[in-house]
Amino acid sequence: MNIARRLLITVPYAWLVALFLVPFLIVFKISLSDYAISIPPYTPTLELEEGWPGFRAFWAGLDFENFVFLSEDSLYIKAYWSSLKIAVLATFFTLLIGFPFAYAIANAPQEWRPSLLLLIILPFWTSFLIRIYALIGIISNEGFLNQFLMWTGIISDPLVIMNTNTAVYIGIVYTYLPFMVLPIYATLEKLDGSLLEAAQDLGCTRTSAFWSVTIHLAKPGIIAGCFLVFIPALGEFVIPSLLGGSRTLMIGKVLWEEFFSNRDWPLASAVAVILLLVLIIPIILFQRNEQKHREQNK
Amino acid sequence: MRIRQDFIMNTDAPFAPWEDETATPLIKFSNVTKQYGTFTAIDDVDLKIYPKEFFALLGPSGCGKTTLMRMLGGFETVTEGSITIDGVDMDGIPPNKRVVNMMFQSYALFPHLTVAENLAFGLKRSDMPKSEIDGRVEEMLRLVQLKKFASRKPHQMSGGQRQRVALARALAKAPKLLLLDEPLGALDKKLRRETQFELMDIQEKTGTTFVIVTHDQEEAMTVASRIAVMDHGKLKQIDTPDRIYEAPNSLYVADFIGDVNIIEGQVTKSEGEAAELSWGEGKPAIRGMAGESLTAATSGAFAVRPEKVAIFSDEPMDRHNRVNGTVEDIAYLGNMSTYYVRLENGSLIKSQVANNRRIARRAITWGDSVWLSWTDTAGIVLAS
Numbered sequence: 001m002n003i004a005r006r007l008l009i010t011v012p013y014a015w016l017v018a019l020f021l022v023p024f025l026i027v028f029k030i031s032l033s034d035y036a037i038s039i040p041p042y043t044p045t046l047e048l049e050e051g052w053p054g055f056r057a058f059w060a061g062l063d064f065e066n067f068v069f070l071s072e073d074s075l076y077i078k079a080y081w082s083s084l085k086i087a088v089l090a091t092f093f094t095l096l097i098g099f100p101f102a103y104a105i106a107n108a109p110q111e112w113r114p115s116l117l118l119l120i121i122l123p124f125w126t127s128f129l130i131r132i133y134a135l136i137g138i139i140s141n142e143g144f145l146n147q148f149l150m151w152t153g154i155i156s157d158p159l160v161i162m163n164t165n166t167a168v169y170i171g172i173v174y175t176y177l178p179f180m181v182l183p184i185y186a187t188l189e190k191l192d193g194s195l196l197e198a199a200q201d202l203g204c205t206r207t208s209a210f211w212s213v214t215i216h217l218a219k220p221g222i223i224a225g226c227f228l229v230f231i232p233a234l235g236e237f238v239i240p241s242l243l244g245g246s247r248t249l250m251i252g253k254v255l256w257e258e259f260f261s262n263r264d265w266p267l268a269s270a271v272a273v274i275l276l277l278v279l280i281i282p283i284i285l286f287q288r289n290e291q292k293h294r295e296q297n298k
Numbered sequence: 299m300r301i302r303q304d305f306i307m308n309t310d311a312p313f314a315p316w317e318d319e320t321a322t323p324l325i326k327f328s329n330v331t332k333q334y335g336t337f338t339a340i341d342d343v344d345l346k347i348y349p350k351e352f353f354a355l356l357g358p359s360g361c362g363k364t365t366l367m368r369m370l371g372g373f374e375t376v377t378e379g380s381i382t383i384d385g386v387d388m389d390g391i392p393p394n395k396r397v398v399n400m401m402f403q404s405y406a407l408f409p410h411l412t413v414a415e416n417l418a419f420g421l422k423r424s425d426m427p428k429s430e431i432d433g434r435v436e437e438m439l440r441l442v443q444l445k446k447f448a449s450r451k452p453h454q455m456s457g458g459q460r461q462r463v464a465l466a467r468a469l470a471k472a473p474k475l476l477l478l479d480e481p482l483g484a485l486d487k488k489l490r491r492e493t494q495f496e497l498m499d500i501q502e503k504t505g506t507t508f509v510i511v512t513h514d515q516e517e518a519m520t521v522a523s524r525i526a527v528m529d530h531g532k533l534k535q536i537d538t539p540d541r542i543y544e545a546p547n548s549l550y551v552a553d554f555i556g557d558v559n560i561i562e563g564q565v566t567k568s569e570g571e572a573a574e575l576s577w578g579e580g581k582p583a584i585r586g587m588a589g590e591s592l593t594a595a596t597s598g599a600f601a602v603r604p605e606k607v608a609i610f611s612d613e614p615m616d617r618h619n620r621v622n623g624t625v626e627d628i629a630y631l632g633n634m635s636t637y638y639v640r641l642e643n644g645s646l647i648k649s650q651v652a653n654n655r656r657i658a659r660r661a662i663t664w665g666d667s668v669w670l671s672w673t674d675t676a677g678i679v680l681a682s
Binding site: 198200203206 | 371393395404408409420424467
């Protein structure tokens, strides 16, 4: 390998080291530290001018206490499980709504498709926070939805959606819908219509042709979409803290509270490290799926 | 051009069920019309196709040939009229309930399945017992000589191999009727040739009725027992390849199939098989065969194939049909030469001469005044 190529490869590696590995090591180091009333709010800190004895003292101060604490306190385990459940269910709902969207756009007349896609992407142009507040305006007890339903006489008491898990699901589905629609649309759009005809020709009904051909061939898109929703949803904290109630337990929220309310940086860092480890598995699976898809499309 | 001699000679009587009044057709179109809004894609078509036929639908793009085929497959509905296959009215019957399989132009192989799984796809959805499916798949792989490729995915194969997989998959369920939509369109010329013969071979082996859609007349002539020439949703002529070539029933068909010289004029005589066409002041009328429903004293055209036009340096006094002109161009194709001769009235006539001997020196060259001539039965007089 010549020098130019080595240099070229060095650039992305340097990027990864500077922006992923170094921050991760800092967070990991903090997670091994202890809580302290000081600035920064943890101990020990590495004092380079104290030399070798200083480093040894620093090294001795690190331990896995926080991780042990996390595994013993049921709050955190519950929060992980509850986040996992909410993320899985929300991903499922997003898929349920997103697939028909993608399918309808892919089957729309060619000249409509760009406009329809634009409508899917359009909300991104507004701030995420503003959209969540707008959602509050719709689903809160005095919101538009309840006003409308009460005006039509369908209900007499307002539906309590706000500050429940339902609101969190609505928030996640609403926010992450484009991440589901776009990859599924990309696979469906490439689908050769004659494949469906061939399936029917060979004995499938319209429905079974849809399941055995369309769904099968859209699988890479479905998987990609699910990961793109699941991964951020798992660590989500804005949506549960704004829309969810006191009983909504999500690890992102717990992390935020440990960090800013309790100012327990070491514990918050430990939560973050575990969250990252939990997420690495789906991220690796996602990468595998993408790679497989790319190879098949060669 | 290869007329299906082998096919005809293999059987005791020539294979021509269309001439037999008592033969029952496999497919029957009765007054079939298909409209898309105000556009008429298929215009009042009547057509019978018989079992074991290799039937070609031939026409330029947009002539309705694909629509006609897709109606047989169940992918297009009929606006008016009816289609029966094997005596059963096909109205409202979905593709999966028909004894018809189709080979798609794009091959439509399932990219997520291996070759063997592709072949088994239809069988799994039929009433064939599970134990027999593997055997049938193997049989089909043998038929198209792809045994080694059973576990490959379509994207790992060449175009020609994919074409064969598509054919095998369409044949796997042993349909009564196989539809082929431009089956060789994606192959290069040499492979096309070979595959055409392979197709004929497989058709004979399986005894399936084939209906092929093509815009390539040479392909239609090679493979088909009968050809239907289509234009603007109408069937212009349905006949055997040799009849389509030698006895076209209209100028359209004559012009569409092969190369042809056309001389326009006035029909002066039409008696039985013979006809005459006057085409210029003071020139003797051209004699030719009479086309279908030709009447005298109408305007008409004389059509003759270039290979039936002989070229002479001196006037051939012993021939009736002879015209004088100047050589404008010579196309040397190796095995033959085509002379482009400009007549006095301005029309350009092609004469094709086989180069039986090595040309040491051309007897006829550019600018020469020459005589063109053909026999009384070489060409055909058609109403225009």
